[in-house]
Amino acid sequence: MNIKNKLSILLLSCLLAACTSENEMVNPNGPDEGQSNDATRREVLLSFKNKLNLVPAQTKADDPIATAEENYIRSLDIYVFGSKEEDKNFTFQELFYYRDDAATIPGDGDWAHSFNLTATDKDNITTALLRLQKGLFVKLYCVVNRTELFITEGHGGATTVKFTNFQPLKQSSPGQPDNVVTPGILTEEDFQKLHSRLIDPAIDKPTEDDALQTPLPMAGSYTTPVDLTDFSVAARTQLSFKLTRMVARFDIVNDASLSKFTITSISMGNGQDGSSFFPIKTLGNDLITYPDRPLDEATQTTAASLTKGAFYSWPSPTADKGYLILKGNYAVNKTETQEVTYQVPFQQTVNGENVGSYIEVAPNHRYTIAITKANTYHPDFTLNVADWDDQEHIDEYNPDKNNDFDKDAPVTMVTDADASKGAEVFDDGSILLKPAADSKIAFEMGSNSVLEEKLIYKDGSAQWLVVDEDTRTKAVSMTTTYTYKTVEAALNSDAPLLPVTIQLINPASGKRKEIIVVATEAPTVSKFDNGGNINNTFTPATGGNASIELGEATESSTCTLTVSSPKGITSTVASGEDWLTITSTDKVSANGLHTTSIKLSIVAGTDLSSVKSGSIKLTNIIADGGDLTVDVATTTTVIVP
Numbered sequence: 001m002n003i004k005n006k007l008s009i010l011l012l013s014c015l016l017a018a019c020t021s022e023n024e025m026v027n028p029n030g031p032d033e034g035q036s037n038d039a040t041r042r043e044v045l046l047s048f049k050n051k052l053n054l055v056p057a058q059t060k061a062d063d064p065i066a067t068a069e070e071n072y073i074r075s076l077d078i079y080v081f082g083s084k085e086e087d088k089n090f091t092f093q094e095l096f097y098y099r100d101d102a103a104t105i106p107g108d109g110d111w112a113h114s115f116n117l118t119a120t121d122k123d124n125i126t127t128a129l130l131r132l133q134k135g136l137f138v139k140l141y142c143v144v145n146r147t148e149l150f151i152t153e154g155h156g157g158a159t160t161v162k163f164t165n166f167q168p169l170k171q172s173s174p175g176q177p178d179n180v181v182t183p184g185i186l187t188e189e190d191f192q193k194l195h196s197r198l199i200d201p202a203i204d205k206p207t208e209d210d211a212l213q214t215p216l217p218m219a220g221s222y223t224t225p226v227d228l229t230d231f232s233v234a235a236r237t238q239l240s241f242k243l244t245r246m247v248a249r250f251d252i253v254n255d256a257s258l259s260k261f262t263i264t265s266i267s268m269g270n271g272q273d274g275s276s277f278f279p280i281k282t283l284g285n286d287l288i289t290y291p292d293r294p295l296d297e298a299t300q301t302t303a304a305s306l307t308k309g310a311f312y313s314w315p316s317p318t319a320d321k322g323y324l325i326l327k328g329n330y331a332v333n334k335t336e337t338q339e340v341t342y343q344v345p346f347q348q349t350v351n352g353e354n355v356g357s358y359i360e361v362a363p364n365h366r367y368t369i370a371i372t373k374a375n376t377y378h379p380d381f382t383l384n385v386a387d388w389d390d391q392e393h394i395d396e397y398n399p400d401k402n403n404d405f406d407k408d409a410p411v412t413m414v415t416d417a418d419a420s421k422g423a424e425v426f427d428d429g430s431i432l433l434k435p436a437a438d439s440k441i442a443f444e445m446g447s448n449s450v451l452e453e454k455l456i457y458k459d460g461s462a463q464w465l466v467v468d469e470d471t472r473t474k475a476v477s478m479t480t481t482y483t484y485k486t487v488e489a490a491l492n493s494d495a496p497l498l499p500v501t502i503q504l505i506n507p508a509s510g511k512r513k514e515i516i517v518v519a520t521e522a523p524t525v526s527k528f529d530n531g532g533n534i535n536n537t538f539t540p541a542t543g544g545n546a547s548i549e550l551g552e553a554t555e556s557s558t559c560t561l562t563v564s565s566p567k568g569i570t571s572t573v574a575s576g577e578d579w580l581t582i583t584s585t586d587k588v589s590a591n592g593l594h595t596t597s598i599k600l601s602i603v604a605g606t607d608l609s610s611v612k613s614g615s616i617k618l619t620n621i622i623a624d625g626g627d628l629t630v631d632v633a634t635t636t637t638v639i640v641p
Contacts, residue, residue: 041131069214082136092184111168135174137225144218175231212312253370261374265292316361414442452505461498464490522626527562577614
């Protein structure tokens, strides 16, 4: 199976549902919706930067990726939450709603207000003019094509019910210092727990809200508090953001005359039964098998046959190990057909064997299954993973360019002291890190999909490195800054600080990149050569300095220390101790480690009768690599003539 992936910066900003602007428009002119003379309300113009469709589609468009049916707005509910404080205590304030049939809802005129959507010719933007109650800071949450929100109650034998108990907050004296706010129902935190209707796999013919079909659910929010506290301000406020489709789309390409397989229906195994709205994520319920969705056999007649939106599903993480279920008829020969059921895993497959990591089924993405051939046991297919843009057209995919992160790319360390401290990248791509409480790593890695991440420790090692969640960031360009920090308790434990492997895996291709992090402590002497004098001895450091004792010291006394290190050692004699000299030789082994030989000699002409001790310092040539002081003492006084 070939897996291909293409993400655009434009759509990624859509996935983040990011607000893009907020400004004021003086002397506004807009439609009068019955509240324009109300001084207690403020006009807010919402601009949705999506190619939304306000008129039901008559025919399917063949070229645009997002079809007219998928962009159709049947309903749009904007839940407004207010608070006296800018950073907390937001509760439900009022609802603004749009219905394509102009229907009203309970609460209309009290805390629910209808509005109109207006399509513009500029940049495919759709606008909505709202008149929001003044007096508070507000946030806005938008739900498209889902008029019913559900809540799961209880534990263990939890039940899911439709939430209908919205109650608006009340202000005693809006705009006045003595204004008392009676909180509404729900709080913002509880509202974020609401989710879609759950799919019931036992329903043969699910209703429109049960099934995942067009018009599709979307969500978006403006969570930067909008200040409506000043009653003296009448200028219109303008807010802009995008809506995000909450589901994944599956397209099918199948020429039954070539594959010998005609698909009659599609479903999904190990699927999620619903999704929360804010944020769009799975609910953690038991996995289900989706109800079958028929597929038109007439569309499977040529090599160019493409059924767009053949199936939709809620998001599904890689841990679900999900798969599509294709049911249909396989042509055994010209006169005989056999009913077959195939599983199409979201996983790399070679010669019918699953060999790669599972792929995440992400919202606002589309997955194209192209059947190439089949037999009675399994189909051969390719799986293309791409974004789901509003305006672009389907193009050719280059797997070498679009499907993989560069596993051979060098690690780009973020050198800002606030991001990386005590860390340095070695020549072979490994990272050297000083085992100190404040040491940390930050490096950048680009990818067109979210990489799986693991920290792998050797047996017996202290788990001394963890992900630094507080500083982990992801840019719109899909360049992630991977951040890690040391664990002080592990550094102080008796367990050794063995190298740890950071493993990054592309879920689309199964390819991986491994980065080894080595704890770089002070240099340690791996070998001591007494220079032929058995009275020259070396004592390793035991909590303090190492030491050398030169017995029967003479002008010809020498000894050699051998130190292994990641990047080499510098060696210096303590200031003023000119009776001792050192020379060093550095060699690089095949595995990239440096072996440094450090030879100590007594300077010719030295009066050893006045010399009792000195010291040298060995320092790792890395950032904050640590050093080792070696005391040098003479135990036998010899006068050098």
